[in-house]
Amino acid sequence: MAARTPVKIDSNNLKEMSADDKTAIINRAKWLYLADQSVTLSVVGSSGTLDAMSDTRTQAGAATTHASSFRSAGDTPDVSTVTVAYDKISETETGSLTFNDNGSTTRMPVYVDSSNNLRAMTPQEMFDTYADTLVDAIIAALPYQISTSTSAPSGYTNVSTTAVFTDTRADASAYTAGGITETQDQPTTITNYYLHRANGSETDYTANPCYINGDNNIREYTEAEFDAIIKEMIRYVAVNLTSHKIRYSVGGSGTNLGTGMVNTKLDGSTYQQREVGGDDYRTQEFPAGSAATISTYYLKARKA
Amino acid sequence: MSLITKDTFVSAHFIDQDRKNLEVLLNMDHTGEKELTPLVIEADETQADFGALMELTTMDTIHEETWAVKKAESEAFIATAKAVLADSGVLDQEVQLSKTKLFPTLVENIFTNMENEDHLFALKLALFELPEIRESDNVEAKTALRKGTNKIDILKHAFEITGILAAGGPATIAPEVVEDALDAQQDQIAAESKTKKKAAIMKNINKSKSAKVTSKKEKK
Numbered sequence: 001m002a003a004r005t006p007v008k009i010d011s012n013n014l015k016e017m018s019a020d021d022k023t024a025i026i027n028r029a030k031w032l033y034l035a036d037q038s039v040t041l042s043v044v045g046s047s048g049t050l051d052a053m054s055d056t057r058t059q060a061g062a063a064t065t066h067a068s069s070f071r072s073a074g075d076t077p078d079v080s081t082v083t084v085a086y087d088k089i090s091e092t093e094t095g096s097l098t099f100n101d102n103g104s105t106t107r108m109p110v111y112v113d114s115s116n117n118l119r120a121m122t123p124q125e126m127f128d129t130y131a132d133t134l135v136d137a138i139i140a141a142l143p144y145q146i147s148t149s150t151s152a153p154s155g156y157t158n159v160s161t162t163a164v165f166t167d168t169r170a171d172a173s174a175y176t177a178g179g180i181t182e183t184q185d186q187p188t189t190i191t192n193y194y195l196h197r198a199n200g201s202e203t204d205y206t207a208n209p210c211y212i213n214g215d216n217n218i219r220e221y222t223e224a225e226f227d228a229i230i231k232e233m234i235r236y237v238a239v240n241l242t243s244h245k246i247r248y249s250v251g252g253s254g255t256n257l258g259t260g261m262v263n264t265k266l267d268g269s270t271y272q273q274r275e276v277g278g279d280d281y282r283t284q285e286f287p288a289g290s291a292a293t294i295s296t297y298y299l300k301a302r303k304a
Numbered sequence: 305m306s307l308i309t310k311d312t313f314v315s316a317h318f319i320d321q322d323r324k325n326l327e328v329l330l331n332m333d334h335t336g337e338k339e340l341t342p343l344v345i346e347a348d349e350t351q352a353d354f355g356a357l358m359e360l361t362t363m364d365t366i367h368e369e370t371w372a373v374k375k376a377e378s379e380a381f382i383a384t385a386k387a388v389l390a391d392s393g394v395l396d397q398e399v400q401l402s403k404t405k406l407f408p409t410l411v412e413n414i415f416t417n418m419e420n421e422d423h424l425f426a427l428k429l430a431l432f433e434l435p436e437i438r439e440s441d442n443v444e445a446k447t448a449l450r451k452g453t454n455k456i457d458i459l460k461h462a463f464e465i466t467g468i469l470a471a472g473g474p475a476t477i478a479p480e481v482v483e484d485a486l487d488a489q490q491d492q493i494a495a496e497s498k499t500k501k502k503a504a505i506m507k508n509i510n511k512s513k514s515a516k517v518t519s520k521k522e523k524k
Contacts, residue, residue: 140352147341148341148342149341153307153332154333172384191342255351255352256345256346256351256353258343259342259343259344259345260325260344260345260346261344262319262325262327262344289381290377290378290381291377293319293320293321293325296319296320296324296325296344296346298346
């Protein structure tokens, strides 16, 4: 099988479509897909199908108390790491999609074969002609994006105001020597990350392909007729066509969708003492230091 | 289409030690002037965002901005640490440290922990504080300094940038001035040691005095 060049009607003559005509078909099909995606992402409370992400932060060590002297830094429990898993992104593939000629060998666009005859494309020839370029174009258009705001970027719609990942750090200013025994885990939110879906932007065909009608005449598709065919194809391809499926992941290979989600943590600790009433010597280690990047997670789209 | 355009791009810096991820600050339509939108991207040529960034800036500029951000973070941390130390009185003791102790500390820090990342970072940061280095046009040496993996290499590049190696050594201070400074330092050390000896003698005298008083009391 091979890619074909559909014909169009140009000044009442049949003519093969140009590269610009094909690009216009790709652009409109991309919009049709983005507006009605067959592989979708949603934000769930837990157990999303994509890999979980970990937010880590330091928390104070347990406090010590002694009747006559301060315990040394070595004898005071160290700060420790709290890990919170974010498993909130789920992928869903629409089931029961098909793409075929509906029992008619003339449903698809026509092209000129090697014997100079007009012939209708098969579904496989439609895949060979459009699927690869179209899936690449959809992924490059970033069907979803992560951003740090619930307000969606231009051309996108917020999927959920629930953050898919939150970076927290110990709130170093909340720990004071005078407050020993301090609550061990006193976090502060640094950044929330949200999921947004692309709307796509509508474009027109520069020329409509043609088909063979029931009377064996050549007819030009209306825009709506060809929209239905190409949309059915790409929705099927994204879910089912081997090596052309659209799939999402956290990490791994593929095109990054929006900002990376950064997990940061304070990189040090401080030892503090407090004497209470002459016979209660308390010590505790608090989180301190600068923010260090522990890991960066990217939502990715790939052709699978 | 990438969000990074000439209209939105403000600055970019690395956010990790491995230099694999960058934070790009963008001035987007939906943010206020002082509320820039952070976009974290991979330093990966296959990613469209990185390609868009590289059309607007250079890797050297990104490294410069990374140093500036790290410096600001470091200064903020030092200010906080100083405030804590000042509260506990430790800072005053540090200020009282004799200048003669500076060089042994300096030498020890240069010739030990050669590849300690924290040390390397602090050394590079201090060197980039020097206007001769910061404002030098010797991009190659600056890049080599920035990428230096041990202290000697880093210092070599610093000397190269400041022209000390090229000029055959630091000849800006007259030998007699150095000699005078060393004499003065020696006098200071001698004076300090004299004061310490005197204090020790006084301590012993006081001790023996109090011992005598005690023995007198016992006799009575």
